[in-house]
Amino acid sequence: MIVAQQKPVEEIRQLIGPYKRLLLLGCGTCVTVCGAGGEREVSLLHDALRVAQARSGDGTHSFLEYTVKRQCDFEFLELLADKVREVDAVLSLGCGIGVQVVAERFPDIPVLPGVNTSFMGMAKEWGVWDERCAACGDCRLAETAGICPITRCTKGILNGPCAGTKNGKCEANKDNDCAWILIYKRLERLQQLEKMRRYYPPRNFRVIPRPRRIVKKADVKVGEDNG
Amino acid sequence: MYRVMENYQLNRTKEASYGHSIIPPCQAACPLHMEIGEYVDLVAQGKVMEALQVIRDGNPFPSICAYVCTHPCEDACRRRQVDEPVAIRALKRFAVEFGGDRMIELEAETTRNEKVAVVGSGPAGLACAYYLRKLGYPVTIFEAYSEPGGMLRVGIPQYRLPREVVDIEVQRLIHMGVEIKTNTRVISLDLLFDMGYKAIFITVGAHQSLRIGIEGEDSPGVIDGATFLREVNLGLKPSLGEKVGVVGGGNVAIDAARAAVRLGATKVTILYRRSRAEMPASSTEIEQALEEGVDIMFLVAPAKVRRENGRLNVACIKMELGQPDAGGRRRPVPIEGSQFNMEFDTLITAIGQAPQLSDDFRLRIGRGSTIQVDPITLTTNRQGVFAGGDAVTGPATVTQALASGRQAAFRIDDYLHHRYPLARTEPEKSPLGELSLKTIEMIRKIERLEPPLLAPQARVKEFKTVELIYDWQSAVSEARRCLRCGMGAEIVFQDKCATCLTCLRVCPYHVPYLDDSGIIQIPAEQCQACGICVAECPAKAIVLRKPYDRRHIDEELEHALKSASESKSKPLIIGFCCQYGLFGTGTLASLWREGKAGIWIVPILCVAKLEEGHILRAFEMGAEGVFIAGCGEQCSRENTAFWVLQRVERVRKTLAQIGLEPKRLQTFNLRTAEADAAEALDNFTEQIGGLYLDSIIKQEVRT
Numbered sequence: 001m002i003v004a005q006q007k008p009v010e011e012i013r014q015l016i017g018p019y020k021r022l023l024l025l026g027c028g029t030c031v032t033v034c035g036a037g038g039e040r041e042v043s044l045l046h047d048a049l050r051v052a053q054a055r056s057g058d059g060t061h062s063f064l065e066y067t068v069k070r071q072c073d074f075e076f077l078e079l080l081a082d083k084v085r086e087v088d089a090v091l092s093l094g095c096g097i098g099v100q101v102v103a104e105r106f107p108d109i110p111v112l113p114g115v116n117t118s119f120m121g122m123a124k125e126w127g128v129w130d131e132r133c134a135a136c137g138d139c140r141l142a143e144t145a146g147i148c149p150i151t152r153c154t155k156g157i158l159n160g161p162c163a164g165t166k167n168g169k170c171e172a173n174k175d176n177d178c179a180w181i182l183i184y185k186r187l188e189r190l191q192q193l194e195k196m197r198r199y200y201p202p203r204n205f206r207v208i209p210r211p212r213r214i215v216k217k218a219d220v221k222v223g224e225d226n227g
Numbered sequence: 228m229y230r231v232m233e234n235y236q237l238n239r240t241k242e243a244s245y246g247h248s249i250i251p252p253c254q255a256a257c258p259l260h261m262e263i264g265e266y267v268d269l270v271a272q273g274k275v276m277e278a279l280q281v282i283r284d285g286n287p288f289p290s291i292c293a294y295v296c297t298h299p300c301e302d303a304c305r306r307r308q309v310d311e312p313v314a315i316r317a318l319k320r321f322a323v324e325f326g327g328d329r330m331i332e333l334e335a336e337t338t339r340n341e342k343v344a345v346v347g348s349g350p351a352g353l354a355c356a357y358y359l360r361k362l363g364y365p366v367t368i369f370e371a372y373s374e375p376g377g378m379l380r381v382g383i384p385q386y387r388l389p390r391e392v393v394d395i396e397v398q399r400l401i402h403m404g405v406e407i408k409t410n411t412r413v414i415s416l417d418l419l420f421d422m423g424y425k426a427i428f429i430t431v432g433a434h435q436s437l438r439i440g441i442e443g444e445d446s447p448g449v450i451d452g453a454t455f456l457r458e459v460n461l462g463l464k465p466s467l468g469e470k471v472g473v474v475g476g477g478n479v480a481i482d483a484a485r486a487a488v489r490l491g492a493t494k495v496t497i498l499y500r501r502s503r504a505e506m507p508a509s510s511t512e513i514e515q516a517l518e519e520g521v522d523i524m525f526l527v528a529p530a531k532v533r534r535e536n537g538r539l540n541v542a543c544i545k546m547e548l549g550q551p552d553a554g555g556r557r558r559p560v561p562i563e564g565s566q567f568n569m570e571f572d573t574l575i576t577a578i579g580q581a582p583q584l585s586d587d588f589r590l591r592i593g594r595g596s597t598i599q600v601d602p603i604t605l606t607t608n609r610q611g612v613f614a615g616g617d618a619v620t621g622p623a624t625v626t627q628a629l630a631s632g633r634q635a636a637f638r639i640d641d642y643l644h645h646r647y648p649l650a651r652t653e654p655e656k657s658p659l660g661e662l663s664l665k666t667i668e669m670i671r672k673i674e675r676l677e678p679p680l681l682a683p684q685a686r687v688k689e690f691k692t693v694e695l696i697y698d699w700q701s702a703v704s705e706a707r708r709c710l711r712c713g714m715g716a717e718i719v720f721q722d723k724c725a726t727c728l729t730c731l732r733v734c735p736y737h738v739p740y741l742d743d744s745g746i747i748q749i750p751a752e753q754c755q756a757c758g759i760c761v762a763e764c765p766a767k768a769i770v771l772r773k774p775y776d777r778r779h780i781d782e783e784l785e786h787a788l789k790s791a792s793e794s795k796s797k798p799l800i801i802g803f804c805c806q807y808g809l810f811g812t813g814t815l816a817s818l819w820r821e822g823k824a825g826i827w828i829v830p831i832l833c834v835a836k837l838e839e840g841h842i843l844r845a846f847e848m849g850a851e852g853v854f855i856a857g858c859g860e861q862c863s864r865e866n867t868a869f870w871v872l873q874r875v876e877r878v879r880k881t882l883a884q885i886g887l888e889p890k891r892l893q894t895f896n897l898r899t900a901e902a903d904a905a906e907a908l909d910n911f912t913e914q915i916g917g918l919y920l921d922s923i924i925k926q927e928v929r930t
Contacts, residue, residue, distance in 0.1 A: 008884045009881060009884040009885050010884050010885065010886075013885075028723060028725055028766060029725060032725040032727060032765045032766050033725050033726075033727035033765070035727075035729075035765045038725065038727075038765035038766050038767075039723065039765070039766050039767040040764065040765045040766065040767050041765060043767070043840055044839050044840060044843065044881075047839075047840050047843035047844060047847065048843055048881045048884075048885060050843075050847050051843050051846045051847040051881075051882075051885060051887075052885035052886070054846075054847045054848075054849070055846065055847075055885065055886070055887060056885070056886065057926075067723075067766075069722075123728070125732070126729065126732035126733055127873075
C-alpha cells in the first residue's frame with residue numbers, strides 16, 4: 001500500500017492562495033487506509049481551512065469536497081467532470097499518482113497536491129506505518145528470507161550486516177532493527193543459513209530507465225491468418 | 228460562505244433509507260413492547276421528564292407498572308451475562324416519581340358516536356378504556372365491586388401497590404371522560420347491546436379460587452386466597468388467629484402470607500408441594516416474605532383438614548419430585564407413609580384461580596374456564612363482543628393485561644370502522660443473540676444497585692410500601708449500566724469501506740472481524756455502541772444505528788452557537804461535556820453556575836462520540852477556547868478517554884498549523900462534585916481571556 005502524509009495546513013493554504021473556488025478531492029484507497037486523504041481527512045481539512053480563514057480574516061475561498069474510490073484510474077474520475085467545472089483548482093489528497101491522473105484527465109485546471117507521498121509500506125499497528133518496499137524492480141526477497149535489505153537497512157547494503165550493528169539495532173538509528181540481523185535470524189530459523197555465505201554483487205539503481213512501463217497485453221493483430 | 232453539501236446530503240439520504248435500531252431483547256420481552264432502552268438512557272442522562280414521556284407513550288399506567296411489573300425485560304436483559312440485569316422496573320419507578328407523573332393531566336375528545344362498554348375495571352379494562360378514549364369513543368366501565376381497579380385493588384396488597392396510585396390513574400381516566408359504574412354486575416350482554424353499546428370488552432379477570440379437592444376444605448377457618456386478599460384489600464380485617472397456613476407457591480400465596488403477617492399472625496407457614504426451583508412466585512417476593520419471617524415448607528401437601536376445638540388439624544403428606552409434566556415442571560409424587568399433622572388457626576388456599584362467567588353471556592368457554600378468543604382480533608363467538616385479560620389467559624401479569632387491553636381497544640376500533648385488522652401475527656422477537664464470551668470479558672462489570680427497602684421489622688406492622696425510590700445518583704448510575712443493545716455501529720456504506728481495519732484495531736471490545744471473504748463485519752449483538760470506530764473510520768463508512776446518536780452533537784453545538792451569538796458576553800468558550808456523568812448527576816449544573824460568563828456547554832452522550840470536526844467547527848464559529856469534560860472513571864465504556872485524547876492531540880496540531888495556540892483546547896476529567904473542577908475551569912477561562920485580549924490587540928495593531 002502507498003503511504004502518504006497530509007501536508008501542513010499552512011503549506012496547503014499557500015498552495016491554494018491564488019484560487020478562489022477549490023475542490024478538495026479525496027481518494028478511497030491507499031490514502032484512506034493510511035489516514036492521509038480519505039473522506040474523513042477531506043472533511044477535516046475542509047474544517048481546518050475554514051477555521052484558518054475565519055480566524056485570520058484573510059482568504060475568501062470556497063470549497064467543495066468529494067472522495068472518489070480511486071484517483072489513479074480515469075474511469076473513477078468521470079464523476080468529477082461537473083464538479084471540476086465549478087472550481088478554479090483541485091486540491092488532491094490522493095498520492096502523487098492520483099494528482100497526476102487527475103491532472104491528465106482535466107488538462108484545463110490546476111491540480112495541487114495535498115499530501116506528501118511517502119513510501120510503500122504497511123501499518124505496524126493502529127496509527128503507525130512502516131516502509132517495506134522500494135519498488136526497485138528486481139526483487140531478491142527469496143535470498144533474504146522475505147526481509148528487504150534495500151528498504152529496511154539504512155544503508156541498503158546487499159551483503160550485511162555492516163560493522164554498525166549493535167545488539168540487533170542500527171548505528172544510524174538505535175530504534176531501528178538491523179535488517180541483516182533480522183535476515184540472519186530468519187534464515188537460521190528456516191535452516192537456510194548457507195544463503196548468508198554467498199556474495200551478492202552490488203546493483204546499480206541508477207540504470208533504472210524511468211518512467212517504467214509494464215505491458216501485459218500481447219501485441220496481436222486480428223484478421224491476418226489467425227481468425 | 229457557500230459550502231456545497233452535496234456529498235453530505237447524498238450520505239444522509241442513504242442513511243435515512245436505512246432501517247436503524249434492532250429491537251433490543253428487553254423491548255421484545257415486554258408485553259407492551261415499551262422503548263426500554265430509550266427511557267433507561269434518558270434516566271442515565273438525568274432527563275427524567277423526557278424518560279417519563281417515553282414511558283407514557285408505551286404504557287397507559289406507568290405508575291402501576293412501576294410498582295408491580297414482573298419485569299420480563301430484566302429476565303431478557305443481556306447485562307445478565309456480564310453481571311446482573313439492569314434494574315429496569317426500579318428505574319421506571321424513579322422516572323415516574325421524579326418526572327412528575329402525578330402532575331400529568333390527560334384529556335380526550337369524543338370524535339366517535341359508537342358507545343363501547345367495558346365489563347370489568349381491572350388493568351385490561353382500564354387500559355382498553357384509556358385507548359378507546361384516546362381514539363375518541365365514549366366508554367363506560369362496569370365494575371361489580373365497590374371500587375374500580377379489579378385485581379389492582381382487590382388482588383394486590385397495598386404494600387406492593389399503594390391505593391393512591393390506582394386512585395390517581397382512575398381519576399385520570401374519569402377526567403378523560405370514561406364513565407365508571409361501580410357496584411354494577413353485568414348479567415346479560417344483550418342488555419348492554421339494547422342500551423346502545425356497539426361493542427363490548429369482557430375483562431372480568433380470574434377471581435374464583437381453585438379448590439384443592441381434599442376432605443374438610445369447606446370447614447370454617449379455611450379461606451381461599453382470592454377471597455382473603457379481597458377482604459383485606461377492601462378494608463376488612465379478617466381475624467386469623469396466631470398460626471396461619473398458606474397452601475400454594477404462586478404470587479397469590481406469597482401475597483396472602485405476607486398480608487397475614489401484617490394482620491398480626493405470629494406464625495405463617497407456606498406449604499408448597501414442589502421445591503423452590505419450581506415455585507412460580509417471583510424470587511424478590513419470596514425473598515421479602517422470608518425476611519418478614521414467613522416460613523416455607525417445600526415438598527409438602529395437605530391431605531385432609533379436620534376442625535377440632537376451634538382449631539384446624541391439617542394432615543399433610545411429604546412429596547418427592549417425579550417425571551416432568553406437560554409444562555416441564557417435575558410432578559410431585561406423595562411419599563408413602565410420610566403423613567404428619569400440623570395445627571393452624573386459619574388455612575388459606577391459594578393454588579390457582581379461574582374466571583367466573585355468567586352463563587347468560589353465552590360465550591364459548593375453553594380450558595380452565597377461560598373465554599375463547601381469536602388471538603389477533605380478541606373476538607369471541609358473539610359479534611361485537613371482545614374479551615381479554617385474565618378472563619382469557621387465566622391468572623397472568625398486570626403488564627400482560629395492559630397489553631391485552633390496548634390490543635382490544637385497537638381491534639374494537641378496527642371493528643367499528645369495518646376494517647380488517649392489520650395486526651402483526653408474529654410476536655416481536657429480538658434478533659440479537661447472546662454476547663460472546665470474548666465480548667463479556669471486555670465489558671466493565673458494574674454492580675447492580677437495588678432501590679432501598681423498608682426494614683423487615685417496619686414492614687410487618689402495617690401495609691406500607693416496601694420498596695423505596697432510588698436517589699438521583701443511584702438511578703443515573705444504574706441506568707448507565709445499560710449495554711445499549713441493538714444501537715451499535717454498522718458499516719452502512721460498504722462501497723466506501725476500504726477495509727483499512729481501523730475499526731477492528733480501535734474497538735475496545737474486539738467486535739469487528741474480517742469474514743472469510745475479506746469483508747469487515749461488525750456483529751450487532753456484540754457491539755457496545757461506544758462510537759469509537761465511527762469517529763475513527765477514515766472512510767466515514769460507519770454509523771451508529773440510533774439516528775439520535777448520529778446527529779446529537781451537531782444539533783447541540785448548533786444550539787449552543789446560536790444562543791452564544793445572541794449573547795454579548797465574550798470571550799466565547801465552548802465546553803463539550805459528558806451528559807451522563809455531568810448533567811446526569813447534576814455536577815454540570817453547578818459547574819455552569821460557577822463558570823464565568825461566556826461559557827457555553829454542549830452536552831454530549833459520551834466524549835468518545837466527539838469528532839475532530841466538531842471541535843474545529845466550534846473554533847470556526849468564533850470560540851476562543853474549547854474544553855472537553857468527560858465523566859472520568861464513572862464511564863461505563865472502555866478506552867473512551869484514550870480516544871478523546873488522541874483526537875485532541877490531532878486537533879491541537881492542526882490549530883498550531885493555522886496559528887492558533889494549542890492550549891486553547893483543554894480536557895478536564897471531571898468527576899462528581901470535585902471542588903477543583905470549577906477551579907480548573909476558572910483558570911482555563913482566565914487563560915483564554917488573556918489570549919483573546921492578545922488577539923484583539925494584534926488585530927488593532929494590524930489595522
